Structure formats: structure tokens, C-alpha cells
Amino acid sequence: MSDLQTPASSPTAGAATSDAPSTATAASNASSAQAAGGRTFLPRNTLLRHLLVLVVCAVAAVILLESTDLGFNAQIGYVAFYAIAAGGLTLLTGLNGQISLGHGALMAVGAYTTALMLDVDEPLPLIVIFLAAIVLTSLVGAVVGVAAARLHGPYLAGATLALAVGLPGLALYFRDFLGGEQGLTVSSPERPDWFVEGIRTLSGNSASGVKWIAYIAVACLLITYFLLANLMRSRVGRTWRAVRDQEVAAELAGINLGTWRVLAFLVSAAAAGLAGAVLALVVRLTAPTAFTIVLSLSLLTAIVIGGLGSLLGALIGSALLVFLPRTLRDAGESLNMDAAQAAEISYVVYGVILVLVMLFAPAGLVGSIRLAWMKQRARRAGARTGG
Amino acid sequence: MTRSSRRLVSFVAAATVATTLAACGGGDSGGGGGGGDSAENEASDIGITEDSIKLGAHYPLTGVAAPGYSEIPTGVQAYFDFVNANGGVNGRQIEFVYRDDAYNPTNTSQVVNQLVLEDEVFAIMSGLGTPTHNAVTDFLNSEGVPDLFVSSGSRLWDDPEEKPYTFGWQPDYEIEGKIIGQYVAENFPDAKVGLFLQGDDFGEDGSAGARQFLEDQIVAEETYVPGNTDVRPQISALQAAGADFVLGFNVPSYTALSQLTALQLGYDPQWFYSNVGSDPVLVGSLLARFSEGAISDASLLDGVLTTEYIPGVDNPDNEWTQLWQRVWDESGQEGELSNYRAYGMSQAYTMVQALQAAGQNPTRDDLVAAVEQAGGEWEGPGFAPFRYSEDSHAGYSGMLVSRLLGQGSEELTPVLVTDNGDAEITEAENEPASPPESGIPDEEPIN
Numbered sequence: 001m002s003d004l005q006t007p008a009s010s011p012t013a014g015a016a017t018s019d020a021p022s023t024a025t026a027a028s029n030a031s032s033a034q035a036a037g038g039r040t041f042l043p044r045n046t047l048l049r050h051l052l053v054l055v056v057c058a059v060a061a062v063i064l065l066e067s068t069d070l071g072f073n074a075q076i077g078y079v080a081f082y083a084i085a086a087g088g089l090t091l092l093t094g095l096n097g098q099i100s101l102g103h104g105a106l107m108a109v110g111a112y113t114t115a116l117m118l119d120v121d122e123p124l125p126l127i128v129i130f131l132a133a134i135v136l137t138s139l140v141g142a143v144v145g146v147a148a149a150r151l152h153g154p155y156l157a158g159a160t161l162a163l164a165v166g167l168p169g170l171a172l173y174f175r176d177f178l179g180g181e182q183g184l185t186v187s188s189p190e191r192p193d194w195f196v197e198g199i200r201t202l203s204g205n206s207a208s209g210v211k212w213i214a215y216i217a218v219a220c221l222l223i224t225y226f227l228l229a230n231l232m233r234s235r236v237g238r239t240w241r242a243v244r245d246q247e248v249a250a251e252l253a254g255i256n257l258g259t260w261r262v263l264a265f266l267v268s269a270a271a272a273g274l275a276g277a278v279l280a281l282v283v284r285l286t287a288p289t290a291f292t293i294v295l296s297l298s299l300l301t302a303i304v305i306g307g308l309g310s311l312l313g314a315l316i317g318s319a320l321l322v323f324l325p326r327t328l329r330d331a332g333e334s335l336n337m338d339a340a341q342a343a344e345i346s347y348v349v350y351g352v353i354l355v356l357v358m359l360f361a362p363a364g365l366v367g368s369i370r371l372a373w374m375k376q377r378a379r380r381a382g383a384r385t386g387g
Numbered sequence: 388m389t390r391s392s393r394r395l396v397s398f399v400a401a402a403t404v405a406t407t408l409a410a411c412g413g414g415d416s417g418g419g420g421g422g423g424d425s426a427e428n429e430a431s432d433i434g435i436t437e438d439s440i441k442l443g444a445h446y447p448l449t450g451v452a453a454p455g456y457s458e459i460p461t462g463v464q465a466y467f468d469f470v471n472a473n474g475g476v477n478g479r480q481i482e483f484v485y486r487d488d489a490y491n492p493t494n495t496s497q498v499v500n501q502l503v504l505e506d507e508v509f510a511i512m513s514g515l516g517t518p519t520h521n522a523v524t525d526f527l528n529s530e531g532v533p534d535l536f537v538s539s540g541s542r543l544w545d546d547p548e549e550k551p552y553t554f555g556w557q558p559d560y561e562i563e564g565k566i567i568g569q570y571v572a573e574n575f576p577d578a579k580v581g582l583f584l585q586g587d588d589f590g591e592d593g594s595a596g597a598r599q600f601l602e603d604q605i606v607a608e609e610t611y612v613p614g615n616t617d618v619r620p621q622i623s624a625l626q627a628a629g630a631d632f633v634l635g636f637n638v639p640s641y642t643a644l645s646q647l648t649a650l651q652l653g654y655d656p657q658w659f660y661s662n663v664g665s666d667p668v669l670v671g672s673l674l675a676r677f678s679e680g681a682i683s684d685a686s687l688l689d690g691v692l693t694t695e696y697i698p699g700v701d702n703p704d705n706e707w708t709q710l711w712q713r714v715w716d717e718s719g720q721e722g723e724l725s726n727y728r729a730y731g732m733s734q735a736y737t738m739v740q741a742l743q744a745a746g747q748n749p750t751r752d753d754l755v756a757a758v759e760q761a762g763g764e765w766e767g768p769g770f771a772p773f774r775y776s777e778d779s780h781a782g783y784s785g786m787l788v789s790r791l792l793g794q795g796s797e798e799l800t801p802v803l804v805t806d807n808g809d810a811e812i813t814e815a816e817n818e819p820a821s822p823p824e825s826g827i828p829d830e831e832p833i834n
Contacts, residue, residue: 071505078497172586172612181587181613182518182541183492185525209529210504283496285522290493292614326501329487338464338720340448340457343487347449 046233054226061218065211066203073214075322077282080217081107081275082318084224086302087311088271091228093300094309095237096264097244098148099156102163103272104295106144109137110276111286112171115184118280126189126216133277134270141269145262164296168288183287186280188213217278224271225311231267232311240264305357307364316365325350428478431748434509438475440742441482443502445495445523446515446538448487451614455639455669455727456515459538460485462711462731463513465718466739470827472717476742484508492522499523503532510535510754513556513734517541517588528552533754535741536734536782540663541588542807545781547759552751554758554775555782556734558696559807560589560636563661563786564596566803567634567694569812570788571659572600578657581607581630583621583645585637593636593661599809606630611641622648625656635660643673646687658691665693666726667701667791688791692799696786697733697768699726701796707733707768710822733768739828740765746832753833760833766820767828770802781807785815 043049065073085107092098110133117129124132144163148156171178178184191212199207231237242250243260251257280286302321306313325346332342361368427437434441448457460483467481475481484506486498495516502508503526510533514520517539524543527534528550536556537544540563544555571580580601584590590610598605607628609621622645625633633656635645642664649655664670667688674682698705703712711732715724742749744757762775771785785804789796802815823829
């Protein structure tokens with residue numbers, strides 16, 4: 001198979017056609033435009049460039065975790081598992097154009113796998129457990145993907161919605177094995193000595209269990225985003241975009257639409273599985289009430305508000321999911337509302353903010369900034385050729 | 388090092404380190420300090436300063452579980468305001484911080500993290516819900532944070548070995564099931580009993596308790612999954628099995644749903660709802676909402692049997708209810724006194740007893756020791772004594788059976804007490820306690 005260059009995957013075309021199906025779509029292609037544009041201090045090679053970004057982000061994450069208190073460390077854990085799942089979903093929805101309302105249920109698969117595998121006398125190493133969670137969730141994802149590959153738009157949403165509604169019910173049905181409504185408590189893995197020593201020499205902070213979990217969560221997030229970013233910028237990513245934007249052209253070019261859709265679902269399920277595993281560690285409990293349709297919708301909210309198709313957007317959207325409601329609630333309480341009023345108001349304001357973002361930045365926060373930047377560049381380029 | 392900077396250092400240490408007695412002794416204007424019998428307040432642990440104690444809690448303030456339950460913290464707050472207005476506990480004002488978890492364990496763990504790590508509360512109290520609170524007991528116990536008086540009748544909170552910091556409060560669902568089972572077996576020996584259960588440990592424990600006495604009488608057992616609002620299959624199955632007596636271990640919204648469904652089916656058995664699902668005011672408002680106004684009050688519940696373990700608004704003559712009414716009126720909060728607010732105030736009353744018993748400058752471990760050593764003797768609004776000891780973290784030991792009439796109720800049995808397993812059911816020996824004149828308990832410190 002030759003290196004597929006369909007019109008939509010070519011960066012200039014993506015940027016220039018302002019009447020593209022979705023502005024968000026065009027925006028999601030922007031950084032490959034940047035890469036091709038060439039005038040940047042980053043290495044040209046995608047893998048090297050992403051490795052460099054990974055190292056910088058890892059250093060930044062350590063500085064962030066060590067300069068903030070434990071409470072903030074704990075919150076970072078929540079951002080991380082939302083962001084891992086949102087990253088996978090952004091690949092599926094942003095890159096491949098499939099909508100899933102079932103990713104919360106896929107997270108449940110990963111979370112329950114982790115809870116069950118940790119709940120033995122001598123649990124396997126955490127990395128093995130995480131890999132098992134990923135593999136098992138990918139399998140479920142592949143099965144759903146096969147069904148989903150034939151469906152479009154609202155039909156696909158409906159099918160995955162059934163997953164979100166039905167899967168948590170399994171925990172109730174297999175009550176003895178999966179703990180029923182009250183769920184399975186997750187025994188926290190012991191923090192290793194090298195970690196305690198390392199943190200002490202690094203920052204002088206004491207390494208509590210909360211910090212250990214936060215580091216695991218952040219490490220998983222960085223690795224996931226590194227892999228997803230490479231995938232999205234590779235030939236595979238371009239093919240997914242082709243399947244999304246130019247179905248007929250893609251098929252004429254010899255792409256099997258179904259296979260590629262299933263593959264996208266599988267990759268995004270893998271991310272959801274890891275996110276569920278991290279959730280289990282962070283929350284310390286897996287119960288059906290945690291994996292309702294609300295979770296799936298929250299993930300969609302995160303990727304839409306952040307900017308469809310952008311990993312940075314998924315991360316920002318996840319951070320908003322965690323921090324915006326509590327910030328609003330604290331603001332409400334400082335206005336002398338009681339906690340119940342503040343909690344209710346925070347959801348109202350949260351909703352209003354979401355609507356405003358949809359109205360004024362339909363490409364999401366990151367997408368809109370990228371669009372503005374691209375327009376400016378195009379204008380400058382236009383001025384150059386004109387003059 | 389100047390004097391003020393030394394004090395600042397001590398203060399920072401006090402705020403961050405768990406064992407701060409020594410540090411504060413140094414910061415305490417140079418002298419004194421440390422002594423157990425000193426008459427001065429000290430910042431003896433996280434969440435305690437010379438003049439305040441910070442307590443935290445989580446409730447569903449929004450979402451499906453919010454009706455009713457979101458009123459509990461307003462009751463707790465009202466009682467703490469009342470205590471604070473009368474000088475607080477050992478001169479310390481109680482600061483009560485509660486947050487919304489929307490009945491989602493992921494949120495619960497998030498807000499409890501925040502309460503413990505950022506707000507730095509001395510203890511968690513009254514955390515509501517079985518799956519939600521289950522998400523945080525390991526964390527609280529590993530951090531050594533007292534986790535008192537969980538608002539749930541699950542038996543998960545009575546595990547002193549694994550969870551030494553966690554304590555239950557209300558009678559657990561199993562002993563409730565036993566007391567109900569014995570009452571039904573004695574008073575309705577010919578009834579064909581159908582069970583209507585919530586599909587979790589609430590329904591399971593209740594059913595296990597009731598079956599100790601009713602095994603031969605039970606003709607059907609139907610379980611509902613919370614969230615699925617269609618209970619027609621379950622209710623018609625009970626009807627088809629010929630049950631003329633339905634015993635429900637369900638939450639209030641399912642009391643309303645089961646009543647409406649039975650009405651539609653023309654099914655009219657004798658109903659018995661366990662304590663959780665029988666609040667007439669809330670069920671009445673839910674009935675009105677679900678029936679879109681066709682039913683405007685709780686008159687459907689007239690004659691329904693239930694259980695009680697603390698006095699509520701349906702006993703306006705009870706001295707405790709009168710105290711709660713006074714406290715509620717003085718608090719100036721919006722709304723009427725409800726059973727949920729009375730519940731919160733009763734918990735707050737027990738919390739004040741625990742804080743007093745823990746001594747003048749308590750640590751977190753002192754608070755736990757106080758409940759274990761003195762809790763079994765505390766007199767309060769509860770009809771039966773607590774079961775607290777070093778070997779038991781279980782709450783109230785019993786309740787009575789009553790019949791709902793309008794907005795009030797009629798007592799059908801004396802207070803019955805028992806314990807888990809095959810422990811016998813006996814009449815309570817204690818006299819019902821009257822509230823103290825001041826409305827505030829006065830417990831001796833344990834050491």
C-alpha cells in the first residue's frame with residue numbers, strides 16, 4: 001500500500017478549504033501542517049519530536065507534582081484518568097468520526113479487571129495488571145467495534161449507549177464475583193522503596209500513597225498521549241482521517257473502511273481500559289454507580305469543549321471536568337450560599353459555560369485558537385503572494 | 388531566630404504534622420504546654436486549633452439521591468450552630484464542611500480527598516451511602532482519620548480489625564430485618580409474605596434478617612435495580628405469587644413507585660416498609676410528582692407498617708423532637724424541620740458526645756478511643772443503646788415497630804434490641820432518655 005495522500009489528509013487542503021465539513025476537523029490537522037511547514041526548532045522526525053515533548057512534559061509533571069500539596073496531587077490523578085479516556089475518545093471521534101456513548105462502560109471493564117487482579121494474596125506487578133486491563137478492554141472494544149463499523153451517526157450512538165446502560169448491570173447480575181451495587185474495594189498497591197527514596201532526594205517531600213498513585217496516573221497519561229500522538233501523525237492516522245472525511249475516495253484508494261473503523265475503536269478502547277485501571281487505583285473502589293452514562297457523556301464533553309481531534313484539547317477538557325465544578329462551587333460558597341445551593345448552581349453555571357463555548361468556539365478551546373492562528377497565517381501568505 | 392518567626396515555624400509545623408503536641412508546646416508563649424491536665428486549649432491534631440474543630444462530610448446534594456438526603460447536613464449544621472452559640476465543645480467552635488458527591492463514588496473519593504488533604508478536617512462524620520462511603524473507608528483508615536457515624540445501615544462499617552477508624556450509627560439492616568421478621572411472624576402468622584428488595588446489601592441484609600423468622604411464610608422475593616424505574620414486573624410477580632403482605636427494603640422513591648404500581652394493578656396487600664423507605668413527607672411529595680398531581684399526599688401510606696429508632700417529626704410531643712424544633716427555628720435556615728433534619732441533628736448530638744468524651748485536647752486516636760470506651764453508655768435521642776466497644780463498631784442496637792397514620796405514627800411494640808447473627812431479640816432495658824436542660828450533652832472525658 002502506498003503512502004496514502006487523500007485530499008483531506010494533505011495539510012494545505014485541510015487548512016485552505018474553509019467550507020470543510022467541520023471547522024474542528026480542519027483544526028485537528030493543524031499541527032501536521034505545522035510539522036510540514038518546517039520553520040520550527042523541533043526536529044522534523046515525528047517520533048523524535050514527540051519524544052522531546054514527552055521528556056519536557058515529564059519534567060514539567062514532576063515539577064508540578066512536587067511543588068503542589070497532596071490535595072492537588074490527588075486531583076491530578078482524577079484529571080489523568082479522565083484525560084487518558086478522553087484521549088482515546090478524541091482519536092475515535094475526532095480522527096475517525098465515530099461517536100461513542102459507551103466509553104464509560106469500557107472504563108468499567110478496565111477498572112473491574114484491575115480490582116479483581118489486585119484482590120489476591122500476591123498480586124501480579126502493576127504493569128502486568130494494567131496490560132491485562134488494556135488487552136481485555138480492547139477485546140470488548142473490538143467486538144463493539146465490529147458491530148459499530150456498520151453503523152453511522154445516531155445509530156452508532158445508540159448502539160454504544162446500550163453498552164453504557166447494560167454493562168454496569170453485569171456487576172449487579174454477577175454480584176458474588178463483581179461485588180454488586182456496593183462494588184469492589186481496590187487494595188492500594190504498596191509504594192516501592194526506590195520511589196520513597198527518590199522523592200526524598202528529589203524534593204524532600206514525603207512520598208505518601210496518594211503521591212505514588214498520582215505518579216502512576218501521570219506516567220500512564222504521558223505514555224498514552226505519546227503513543228496516541230505518534231499514531232495520529234502516522235500513516236495510520238492519515239488513513240483514519242481519510243475514512244472520516246472522504247469515504248468514497250478512501251474506498252477507491254483501496255482502504256477497507258470497516259477494518260479501519262474497528263481498528264480505531266480498538267485503540268480507543270485500549271485507552272479507556274487503561275483509564276479505568278487508573279480510575280480504580282485513584283478512587284479505590286469500582287462500583288456500577290461510577291460508570292453510568294454520566295461518565296460517558298462527561299468524556300464527550302471533555303473532548304468537545306477542549307477541541308475535537310486534539311490531544312491537548314482532551315487534556316484541557318479533562319482538567320475542566322475536574323476543576324471547573326469545584327471552583328464554581330467554592331466561588332458559590334464564598335458568596336455565602338450553603339453547600340447544596342452552591343453545588344446546584346455550579347452545575348448550572350457549568351452548563352452555561354459549555355453552551356457559551358459551543359456558541360463562540362465551536363471548534364473547542366484548542367481548535368478555535370488553532371483556527372485563528374491558521375487564518376492569520378493564510379492571510380499573511382496571501383499578502384505575500386499578492387505583493 | 389526572633390520570637391515571632393519561631394512561633395510561625397511552630398504554627399506551620401502544627402498545621403502539617405500529625406503529632407503536634409510538642410511543637411505547640413514550644414509555640415505556646417514559651418512556657419507551659421504539653422501537660423495533659425493543663426486547662427488551656429491547644430492545637431492537638433490536624434483540624435483542631437485553640438478555638439475550633441473542623442469536621443467534614445459528604446452527601447448527595449444533587450442528583451437522584453438528593454431529595455431528602457440533602458436535608459441531613461442542614462440538620463447537622465443547625466445543631467452545631469446551636470452548640471457553637473452556647474460556647475461550643477470545650478470552648479471550641481465546630482466548623483462543619485460538607486460537599487456534594489451526587490451519589491457517585493468517584494466524586495466521593497474526590498471530595499473526601501479534598502476534605503482530608505486540603506481542608507484538613509479533624510474527622511469525617513455522617514458520610515452518606517453504601518457504595519459512596521465504601522470508596523473512602525480504606526483511604527480514611529490508612530490516613531488515620533476518624534470516620535464516625537456513617538449514614539447507612541450496611542454492616543461494612545462494623546469491622547474494627549480492618550477499619551479501626553470507621554463506625555456505624557443507625558441500626559444495621561440485618562437487625563432491622565430480624566426485628567421486622569419476628570414482629571410479622573408473631574402478629575401475621577398466616578400472612579403470605581412477599582419481599583420487595585433493593586438489589587444490594589441493603590435488600591440482602593434485610594432479607595437475611597427477616598428470613599430468620601419468616602422463611603416458611605415467604606412466597607416470593609422480588610429485587611429491583613436502583614435506577615430502573617419500572618417496577619411493574621416485580622409488583623405483578625408479588626401479586627401473582629399471592630402475597631398478601633409485602634415487606635419492602637427499598638429507598639423512598641421506590642416506596643412511591645411500588646404504591647403507584649400496586650394501585651394501577653388493583654393490588655392491595657398489607658405493606659411494611661423498613662425505616663429507610665418510609666418517610667411519609669418525602670414519599671408523599673414523590674407520589675405527587677410521579678403521579679403528576681393525581682395523588683397529592685401520603686394518604687396512600689395510611690396503615691403502612693414501619694420501624695423507628697429515633698424520634699422524628701411524626702412525634703411532636705417527644706421532648707427530643709421539641710428540642711430539634713427549637714434548634715431548627717433558632718438556626719434561621721429555610722424550610723421545615725423534617726425527619727431527615729432530625730436525623731442529622733441526632734447524629735450531630737452523638738458527635739458532640741464523642742468530642743466531649745475525647746477530652747480537652749484530643750488527638751484523632753483519642754476520638755476513636757472515646758467512642759469505643761464510652762459510646763456504649765451514651766444517652767441520646769436513640770430509643771436503644773449503641774453497641775460501641777473495642778470489638779464492635781456497630782451503631783444502635785434496636786428499634787420499634789410502628790404504624791403510619793396521616794403524617795403521624797402509632798407505636799406497636801416496645802423498643803426491641805438485638806445483635807447480628809442469631810442473637811436473641813429482647814425488650815430494651817433502658818428508659819428513654821430526656822434531653823438535657825441545655826439541649827447539649829455533657830460527657831465526662833475518658834482520660
